[in-house]
Amino acid sequence: MTVPGDDVPALSRRVLADDVFEALTALVMDHVVEPGARLSIDGLAARLGVSPTPVREALARLEALGLASKEPLRGYRATPLLSRAELDDLYEFRLLVEPWAAGRAAARGAGAEPLLALLAEMHGAPAEGYARYRALAEHDRRFHDTVLRLAGNEHARQAFARTHCHLHIFRLHYVQQIGSTALAEHAVVARAVAAGDAAGAEAAMRTHLVASRDRLRPAAEPFGGPA
DSSP: OOOTTTTTHHHHHHHHHHHHHHHHHHHHTTTOOOOEEOOOOOHHHHHHHOOOOHHHHHHHHHHHHHHHEEEETTTEOOOOBBBHHHHHHHHHHHHHHHHHHHHHHHHOOOOOOOHHHHHGGGGGGGHHHHHHHHHHHHHHHHHHHHHHHHTTOHHHHHHHHTHHHHHHHHHHHHTTTTTTHOOOHHHHHHHHHHTTTTHHHHHHHHHHHHHHHHHGGGBBSSSOOOO
């Protein structure tokens, strides 16, 4: 027999786990925990005033996103920033997929209203810190995902989602303090999609991705990342 209220403890645990995950993500994204630094479960639990269990759950989620790595018998560490080789590989993939997707979205006449709405939302974004970069990272993820959705190819969309690129590139954006520059470039892509200009949308997306890669390269580890 189910008694009213029986599900409240489970709900509370889930909310706590989500809160701890957001707190740990902020520490990593804000570089309070430096790239490559050890993530002590007990230390983090004490810092956040929680038991070790939600910290373990949050670290497993960070590992799935590529923001933490688990070493046998040594625990978790924050992952290093992308190396230049990793950054170039990521953008090589993006340049193969996303300009095509932008052109396809424009050619299909899918409409750019969702893209324009995402740009409008950023006018009220926080001004600084992780809150700002969290908003920018979420905007970036949703913008590029929406372009792929409007292109009508779910396989390409899912392949992009699996890269979790928005998190990793915005760790570099945080170092460079240049995250907002992408918004103007997104607007050019959105206008071309709205106009049904397939060639223009493809070119605008390519220009945006090349510029983004070149802005980020100085912040990436020059060779293979730290040992």
